[in-house]
Amino acid sequence: MTEQPFKNHRSAALALLNGGYRLTRKAGQFLGQIAVDPSPMSEAQAEWLSKLLEKNALPPLALGGAK
Structure with a gap:
């Protein structure tokens, strides 16, 4: 099962x-x-959040999730 992208940077x-x-x-x-x-x-x-998510094998932010 593929994990869903995070909806926002807080989550x-x-x-x-x-x-x-x-x-x-x-x-x-x-x-x-x-x-x-x-x-x-x-x-x-x-960019830093994206790198941390990738490094820890977590899904990325959804498009627009950085806002």
Whole structure:
């Protein structure tokens, strides 16, 4: 079964934070910030989140999920 893309950056960040994945302190701080901040992510933030999701074999953000 293929996992569905995350609908927004908050749900993706929470999945990474709560999933028991090995994260650096910096990555944890970043994920905590985007989990609570509803404003759109910058291009750099979206790239970093995408890399973290890919590295941990999680589905990507849905199109428009970075907003």
